[in-house]
Amino acid sequence: MRKSGTLRRQLILWLVTPLLLLWLISTVVDYDIAKRFVNLAYDRALLEVALDIGRNIKNVNQQTYVDLPDVALQMLQSRESGRLYYLVTGPDGEYISGEPQLADPPDDSSDRIRYYDEEFQGREIRVVALRVPVQPGSGKGVALIRVGERVTVRTESAGQLLLRLVLPQAVLIFFAVLAVWYGVGRGLAPLASLKREIEHRSHRDLSPLPQEQAPQEVQPLIRAMNDLLERLSLAIAAQQRFIADAAHQLRTPVAGLKTQTELALRQSQSDAAQVTLRQLQVATEHTIRLINQLLSLARAEHGVTHGYATQPLDLSALARETTTDWVPRALARDIDLGFDAPSDGARIEGDPFLIKEMLGNLLDNAVRYTQPGGQVTVRVAPQARDVILSVEDSGPGIPEAERERVFERFYRALGTGVEGCGLGLAIVREIVLRHGGRVSLEGGGDGIGTVVRVSLPRAA
Amino acid sequence: MRILIVEDDPVLADGLTRSLRAADYAVDCANDGAAADHVLAAQHYDLMILDLGLPKLDGFEVLRRLRRRGSRVPVLVLTARDALDDRVKGLDLGADDYLTKPFDLPELEARVRALIRRGQSGGASVLTHGALALDTAGRRATLNGEPIELSARELGVLEVLMLRSGRVVNKEQLAEQLYGWDEEVGANAIEVYVHRLRRKLEPAGVTIRTIRGLGYLLEKSPHA
Numbered sequence: 001m002r003k004s005g006t007l008r009r010q011l012i013l014w015l016v017t018p019l020l021l022l023w024l025i026s027t028v029v030d031y032d033i034a035k036r037f038v039n040l041a042y043d044r045a046l047l048e049v050a051l052d053i054g055r056n057i058k059n060v061n062q063q064t065y066v067d068l069p070d071v072a073l074q075m076l077q078s079r080e081s082g083r084l085y086y087l088v089t090g091p092d093g094e095y096i097s098g099e100p101q102l103a104d105p106p107d108d109s110s111d112r113i114r115y116y117d118e119e120f121q122g123r124e125i126r127v128v129a130l131r132v133p134v135q136p137g138s139g140k141g142v143a144l145i146r147v148g149e150r151v152t153v154r155t156e157s158a159g160q161l162l163l164r165l166v167l168p169q170a171v172l173i174f175f176a177v178l179a180v181w182y183g184v185g186r187g188l189a190p191l192a193s194l195k196r197e198i199e200h201r202s203h204r205d206l207s208p209l210p211q212e213q214a215p216q217e218v219q220p221l222i223r224a225m226n227d228l229l230e231r232l233s234l235a236i237a238a239q240q241r242f243i244a245d246a247a248h249q250l251r252t253p254v255a256g257l258k259t260q261t262e263l264a265l266r267q268s269q270s271d272a273a274q275v276t277l278r279q280l281q282v283a284t285e286h287t288i289r290l291i292n293q294l295l296s297l298a299r300a301e302h303g304v305t306h307g308y309a310t311q312p313l314d315l316s317a318l319a320r321e322t323t324t325d326w327v328p329r330a331l332a333r334d335i336d337l338g339f340d341a342p343s344d345g346a347r348i349e350g351d352p353f354l355i356k357e358m359l360g361n362l363l364d365n366a367v368r369y370t371q372p373g374g375q376v377t378v379r380v381a382p383q384a385r386d387v388i389l390s391v392e393d394s395g396p397g398i399p400e401a402e403r404e405r406v407f408e409r410f411y412r413a414l415g416t417g418v419e420g421c422g423l424g425l426a427i428v429r430e431i432v433l434r435h436g437g438r439v440s441l442e443g444g445g446d447g448i449g450t451v452v453r454v455s456l457p458r459a460a
Numbered sequence: 461m462r463i464l465i466v467e468d469d470p471v472l473a474d475g476l477t478r479s480l481r482a483a484d485y486a487v488d489c490a491n492d493g494a495a496a497d498h499v500l501a502a503q504h505y506d507l508m509i510l511d512l513g514l515p516k517l518d519g520f521e522v523l524r525r526l527r528r529r530g531s532r533v534p535v536l537v538l539t540a541r542d543a544l545d546d547r548v549k550g551l552d553l554g555a556d557d558y559l560t561k562p563f564d565l566p567e568l569e570a571r572v573r574a575l576i577r578r579g580q581s582g583g584a585s586v587l588t589h590g591a592l593a594l595d596t597a598g599r600r601a602t603l604n605g606e607p608i609e610l611s612a613r614e615l616g617v618l619e620v621l622m623l624r625s626g627r628v629v630n631k632e633q634l635a636e637q638l639y640g641w642d643e644e645v646g647a648n649a650i651e652v653y654v655h656r657l658r659r660k661l662e663p664a665g666v667t668i669r670t671i672r673g674l675g676y677l678l679e680k681s682p683h684a
Contacts, residue, residue, distance in 0.1 A: 248540045248541055249540070251540040251560075251561040251562060252469045252472060252511075252513075252540050252561055253469060253471065253472075254561075254562050255469075255472050255538075255540075255561035255562035255563065256469050256470075256471030256472030256473075256474075256475055257471070257562075258562045258563075258564075258565075259471075259472055259475030259476060259479065259562075259565055260471060260474070260475040262475075262479075262564070262565040263475055263478055263479050263482075263565065266479075266482075267482075284562075288562050320674065323674060324627075324628045324630075324671075324674055324675075327627075327628045327671050327674065327677060328626060328627070328677075331669065331677070331679065336672065337671065337672070338671070338672025338673050338674070339671075339672060339673030339674045340672070340673045341673070377672070
């Protein structure tokens with residue numbers, strides 16, 4: 001499978017590869033052009049030297065010679081731009097001046113000016129051959145002047161010229177890449193913000209993604225995703241509604257079962273029947289608890305029954321109210337239920353129904369698992385950023401190894417011997433997460449019992 | 461006392477009928493909304509127990525028609541839903557109380573008693589709690605018929621506790637009862653009155669529980 005790179009990398013790859021290819025071609029072409037112009041210029045310079053020498057060829061008394069001071073000739077040989085080699089021969093090929101080892105022109109053409117390359121002292125040199133009349137208008141024949149210089153001088157010049165042509169192009173490519181890099185970043189900024197939006201989203205938040213600031217190319221993608229989100233939330237809502245409906249539908253028959261059992265317990269005179277009826281009653285209570293918890297879990301996961309609406313809440317007041325509701329049940333089990341909270345400073349943003357449900361589940365667990373004569377205490381303690389709601393009991397406690405697992409659905413601490421369905425803490429966690437809080441389970445003070453600590457973000 | 465039960469689940473309807481008949485009420489039963497509406501138009505009842513989810517005519521509609529006819533029969537609504545809006549809607553339409561299914565039978569019976577008493581104008585002014593009786597009009601308390609010495613404020617505290625017997629009463633509620641709005645509320649004073657009440661009532665087995673951080677509770681006597 002093709003590895004999918006980032007859009008930026010792909011764009012840059014697609015930009016840089018052709019640019020580099022073009023750059024390479026342009027370098028080759030430029031080098032050719034540079035060489036041609038350098039050759040032209042240097043050839044002309046060579047010719048100038050040859051012409052200079054030619055103008056100074058004298059023929060006096062059948063004697064042909066170059067009328068140049070030795071100093072001038074020496075200067076030719078020690079030029080800044082590289083040493084020149086020259087040879088002047090007379091009409092009959094007789095040596096007149098210069099380097100006698102310079103070879104003859106490669107062919108016998110009688111062109112006035114000829115350029116050619118030759119090997120001289122093991123080095124490549126470029127030579128111009130110029131034919132000049134020994135004495136203009138005299139018909140005394142022509143002298144042949146050869147002036148050569150090393151080819152390396154030209155290659156160096158051509159190289160420098162090439163560098164000056166090609167370097168700016170490289171810089172141009174570099175800046176083009178930079179511009180594309182930056183431009184792509186700018187262009188993709190809406191995508192990056194979309195990514196952040198999706199990353200930071202809770203898995204329960206199925207509201208549509210913002211579409212306005214996205215570039216037009218991305219909008220169909222967002223629309224498709226929003227469409228999927230909508231279908232997903234409809235499907236989830238339908239499922240939650242099914243659970244809620246099923247739980248509601250179960251409540252009526254179970255109410256009948258409970259009523260009939262209680263009635264039979266009152267009326268039955270037989271001890272054996274009483275035992276059976278009590279078992280029936282326990283099983284009925286268990287079923288009721290399970291139904292209620294399924295219902296609150298469905299509700300916590302999705303606000304199907306009455307929507308999910310946060311509002312500013314006084315956690316102290318809400319916890320006081322809920323704890324008060326639980327006093328009769330705690331007393332029925334001979335449990336000392338207490339409450340401790342400041343009168344203010346415990347404001348949070350939340351859904352009062354769900355928060356009550358959460359505390360109700362914590363109290364249900366605490367009251368259920370604490371032995372008669374024990375204590376359960378609900379505390380509200382505002383901190384700098386959070387409000388801590390804790391429920392401490394003097395029950396059997398939960399071994400450290402199991403403390404994380406008890407938040408799982410249908411998990412029940414072993415060996416407690418108490419009927420429960422193990423949904424309570426799963427519901428608590430669900431509700432706490434909904435409110436952006438955290439929940440933890442610790443051993444109680446003095447190593448007795450359990451403390452469930454819920455921390456919820458404090459409202460400004 | 462005549463009670464109409466409107467409930468479509470036959471097992472639950474039967475259970476309710478038999479338990480209320482055992483308490484010497486005359487009970488009729490309707491198993492759908494239309495039948496209930498029909499029978500309500502012809503017969504006087506002292507109380508109706510109404511399920512909301514009914515075939516043919518739903519409970520809300522039965523209630524609405526009943527009130528439109530000007531009937532003031534107390535209505536106890538039973539609902540399988542516990543969403544807040546159901547309760548509010550039911551009470552708005554003129555239900556007097558509600559219970560969510562499933563419920564404890566004694567709880568239902570207590571509500572039935574309370575609603576029937578409320579329905580009879582000028583209900584008894586004597587509160588009883590086991591051996592303890594409090595005449596709210598005469599401002600007198602008796603234990604097993606014997607008068608007990610209580611100050612006016614001790615009587616006030618006891619009255620609030622007895623009115624809410626089995627439920628928590630917080631200090632603010634007690635203070636409100638004892639003092640006017642602008643008088644200084646003394647939590648310590650409340651503690652003193654409760655302490656004195658305990659001393660006088662505990663020999664007779666009447667227990668006032670302290671609920672840590674929440675207030676006080678008059679414990680339910682076994683045969684309340």
